[in-house]
Amino acid sequence: MVRTPLTPEERERGERLGALLREARGPRSMVEIAAVSGLSPETLRKIETGRAPTPAFFTVAALAGALGLSMDEIATACSPMPA
Known part of the structure; x- marks a missing residue:
């Protein structure tokens, strides 16, 4: 299976997710x-x-539960930045 390359936006969103999780983990x-x-x-x-x-969605949901984050918080933090 060939995986399509990630877009710069997807990479940036992943970096924001990682930063949010690290901060919430404390x-x-x-x-x-x-x-x-x-x-x-x-x-x-x-x-x-x-x-x-x-x-995967269920991975993010499991982490949200473990860290006391809502899925809304994660979606807001990881949404595309305005141009």
Whole structure:
């Protein structure tokens, strides 16, 4: 399967998502948040660093629950920036 390259907007959105998750995680460890959300620490690390800029909806929902974020907060933080 050939994956289409990400657009600059998709990469930027992934970076904003990662920054939001890192901020919401605060002093808690990646291992702790990954365990609570049912993900591997490696998956969380990839999302937080922007290496996995388009995680699945259910992955984002699990992280939102573990971090006390609403999906609305995430959607607002990751929406396209005005030109």
